[in-house]
Amino acid sequence: MVKKKEKKVHLNIKRMHCASCALTIEKALKDHSGVKEANVNFASEKAYLTYNPNVTNKNELIKTVRDTGYDAALETKKTIIRIGGMTCASCAQTIENTLKKTEGIIEANVSLATEKAVVIYDLQEINYESIKEIIEGTGYQVLDIEEGAAKYEKAIEEEQRKFHEAKTRMWVAWAFTIPIIAWMIPEMIFGVVWPTRDIFNIGMILLAVPVLFWAGKETLLSAAKRVAHGRANMDVLIALGTLTAFITGPTMFFSPILNYAGVSGMIMSFHLLGRYIEAKAKGRASQAIRKLLELEAKTARILVDDEEKEVPLDEVEVGNVIIVRPGEKIPTDGLVIEGQSAVDESMATGESMPVPKKVGDGRRSPRLQSSNPRARR
Numbered sequence: 001m002v003k004k005k006e007k008k009v010h011l012n013i014k015r016m017h018c019a020s021c022a023l024t025i026e027k028a029l030k031d032h033s034g035v036k037e038a039n040v041n042f043a044s045e046k047a048y049l050t051y052n053p054n055v056t057n058k059n060e061l062i063k064t065v066r067d068t069g070y071d072a073a074l075e076t077k078k079t080i081i082r083i084g085g086m087t088c089a090s091c092a093q094t095i096e097n098t099l100k101k102t103e104g105i106i107e108a109n110v111s112l113a114t115e116k117a118v119v120i121y122d123l124q125e126i127n128y129e130s131i132k133e134i135i136e137g138t139g140y141q142v143l144d145i146e147e148g149a150a151k152y153e154k155a156i157e158e159e160q161r162k163f164h165e166a167k168t169r170m171w172v173a174w175a176f177t178i179p180i181i182a183w184m185i186p187e188m189i190f191g192v193v194w195p196t197r198d199i200f201n202i203g204m205i206l207l208a209v210p211v212l213f214w215a216g217k218e219t220l221l222s223a224a225k226r227v228a229h230g231r232a233n234m235d236v237l238i239a240l241g242t243l244t245a246f247i248t249g250p251t252m253f254f255s256p257i258l259n260y261a262g263v264s265g266m267i268m269s270f271h272l273l274g275r276y277i278e279a280k281a282k283g284r285a286s287q288a289i290r291k292l293l294e295l296e297a298k299t300a301r302i303l304v305d306d307e308e309k310e311v312p313l314d315e316v317e318v319g320n321v322i323i324v325r326p327g328e329k330i331p332t333d334g335l336v337i338e339g340q341s342a343v344d345e346s347m348a349t350g351e352s353m354p355v356p357k358k359v360g361d362g363r364r365s366p367r368l369q370s371s372n373p374r375a376r377r
Contacts, residue, residue, distance in 0.1 A: 006036060009058055009124055011047045013040065014071040015222065020233040021070065024226070028068045032056065047072065058122075069225030074122050076106055081117045081131070084141035088112065091140065098138050102126065128312050145312070159283045166279040170272045173215035176207045177269040180262040183207075201259045205249040208265035212242055216268040238271045300331035336361050 016022055022042040029038035029047060034055030040047045049061060058074060065072035086092055092110040095117060099108035104125025110117045119131060132142045183203065212220070216238075223239035226232055242264040249261030301310050303321040313331050316322070321337070324330055330343070342354035 005053075006050055007053050008048070008050050009061070010049065010075060011062065011065065011072045012075055013045050013047050013065065014073075016042055016045060016070060017222070018042070018234045024229075024233065025065055025068055025070055028064055028229075029061065032061065032064045035061070068229050069222065074106075075124065076120050077123050078118065078120045079128060079131070079145055081119060081135070081145050082143040083110070083115055083117055083135060084143050086110075086112055086115060086140060095135055095138055095140060098134060099131070102131075102134055105131070159287070163279045163283045166272070166276045169215040169218070170269075170276040173211045173265070173269040173272045176211050177265050180204060180207050180265050184262055201249065201252060201261075204259055204262035205246075208246055208249065208261045211265035211268050212246060215272055216242065219268070219271065238268065242268050301325075 013022075013025060016025070019042050022040040025047060026038050026040040029035055029040070029049060032038075034052040035049060036052065037050040038047065039049075047065065051061065062072045062074070083095065086095070089112055092112040096108050096110040099105050099110070099117070099119060104122045105119060106122060107120040108117060117135070121131065128145065135142050183200065219235050220239050220243075222233075223235040226236050245260040245264035245267065248257055249259050249264075251257060252259045298313060299310050300313055300316045300320075301308050301323045302316065303309075303323060308323055316332055322331060322334060326341070336357055336359050338359065340356070340358040343357050345355050346352055
């Protein structure tokens with residue numbers, strides 16, 4: 001049996017709420033057999049791993065993350081490829097079966113009616129050029145790929161979904177918490193003693209129930225998963241405080257203790273308000289970054305055997321020589337190896353005037369103003 005070399009992979013992690021979550025996942029991955037290095041970044045929501053493929057694999061690493069109560073997935077890309085030369089359903093089936101058998105391709109669907117293949121693949125295992133060669137190897141022709149705003153739609157929808165969920169939970173929580181506060185203020189500040197004490201206590205309990213067990217359900221479930229795996233995070237602290245306060249409500253009917261059920265609803269509401277503000281801030285930041293990414297060039301013109309070849313930006317590798325014509329966007333970082341020009345760096349530096357570039361200079365900007373330099377990636 002041939003031993004495989006160490007591999008590197010990064011996973012997209014979901015449901016992390018704080019740095020403690022990242023440390024929990026990182027420790028679980030480091031304890032996993034075959035993992036050499038593991039680093040989990042809370043800000044980017046990614047886990048960077050080096051592992052021995054003879055001992056473990058990507059699916060087991062994902063399972064390890066999920067066993068800690070979080071969600072993980074490979075960094076995949078969905079590409080729609082137009083295919084020429086198909087004449088019957090058997091043609092589509094041949095291409096689809098070939099793609100599905102290829103390592104790195106997660107899902108492939110080929111439609112004869114639209115003459116398109118929808119391919120979802122692992123970016124760390126395979127690239128578009130390889131997929132193109134596989135399709136053409138079956139005897140069919142790859143015409144082009146569909147790109148544009150559609151590639152960002154899924155990410156935008158996911159951010160919007162998270163924001164709207166956080167907003168709904170926050171408003172529901174405060175819809176029940178405001179009556180709690182209004183009911184408690186006369187007694188706390190003005191010393192008003194309600195004659196129907198039992199109604200007050202029951203009211204506090206009933207108003208707190210939807211706040212904790214509907215609006216705050218995700219927080220409580222997250223805390224339960226952390227505790228089940230012997231870990232703790234901010235959700236565990238919130239759950240511990242709110243549930244302890246809530247239990248005093250029913251308990252006060254059987255023992256002489258004060259009713260803090262209403263306080264539990266208030267704590268959860270402030271927590272959900274913080275989550276809403278966090279989701280809103282992250283959503284705005286993500287959209288701003290996404291808008292900048294949309295300004296990037298989608299393809300690059302590289303020099304291969306003294307011939308220009310246009311390839312998707314993802315296929316550009318270190319060492320490629322890129323041709324950039326006047327007025328075009330510079331697709332990636334690099335050094336100028338031939339020619340000179342002026343580069344608009346306003347998006348990166350705020351400098352309004354084009355900056356001269358010559359051989360040996362690097363680039364930090366998206367657009368050339370003149371000349372026809374070559375840059376080495």
